[in-house]
Amino acid sequence: MGPEWIVVGIIAVAVLFGAKKIPDIARNVGRAQG
Secondary structure, eight states: OOOOHHHHHHHHHHHHHHHGGHHHHHHHHHTTTO
């Protein structure tokens, strides 16, 4: 699993959830990580 899989995952999430929700998801992930 190289860095390219991270990019593919991000694109997949963007397509699945819609670009508008990405900032909210990123904020929640940031909170979860502390």
